[in-house]
């Protein structure tokens with residue numbers, strides 16, 4: 001269900017989604033940045049997931065860090081949370097004055113405390129030396145884990161659902177309803193019926209995807225190959241199943257992101273597309289960094 005458009009007093013620009021990073025996994029590579037996306041609503045930035053380098057990706061996307069209002073973490077794998085504190089901290093160093101709320105699973109509150117301790121020196125010295133507002137009150141967190149609505153304003157409703165990404169528990173998907181469009185971010189998950197329900201009639205479904213035939217080649221390049229392959233198959237979604245989720249949900253556009261492998265130059269967009277379209281005849285977009293939707 002969309003937020004009631006009559007609730008808005010004027011006619012602001014429709015919400016826009018920018019893919020900031022479309023790689024899956026924690027290893028840096030030269031093709032794609034770490035998982036992150038930003039939803040821009042009335043000039044405010046809502047960032048979903050914070051792989052390393054997310055602040056730089058926002059700058060490259062032309063989004064001022066001072067526009068940051070909320071951050072949403074799907075789960076606590078480092079490709080999704082590495083820079084959540086760093087993002088707010090660098091926004092503060094760039095002139096942020098309004099509080100930012102980070103939503104995500106426990107132990108988010110403890111992680112915030114540890115971040116403040118880790119960077120206490122820089123925070124203290126910049127506050128005193130550069131006359132900045134105190135940082136800690138701007139860096140707020142809200143632990144979420146149970147399915148349901150976690151934020152509701154006149155222009156935005158945010159709903160979470162639990163998805164299946166063993167052994168990480170909980171792993172969350174997010175739905176963002178604005179007056180003009182509904183956007184769903186899968187987070188990391190296997191094929192998941194709860195996600196189908198969350199993504200019902202969504203305009204954009206950003207779903208993680210792996211290209212299964214290329215996985216053997218991928219794990220052959222890193223250590224621990226067998227365990228790696230077992231993890232991928234037990235915790236992630238083949239592109240064809242991402243298409244199946246989009247079809248069952250009735251989503252209008254499927255965006256493949258969190259691509260695994262993300263650094264195999266022999267994989268073309270056409271190959272991803274053919275997999276995603278096995279069970280889905282809607283529009284499919286193969287994600288790339290800084291693509292605006």
Ligand SMILES: [Zn+2]
Nearest residue numbers: 025077079188
């Ligand atoms: Zn991931």
Ligand SMILES: [Zn+2]
Nearest residue numbers: 075077165188
């Ligand atoms: Zn993960």
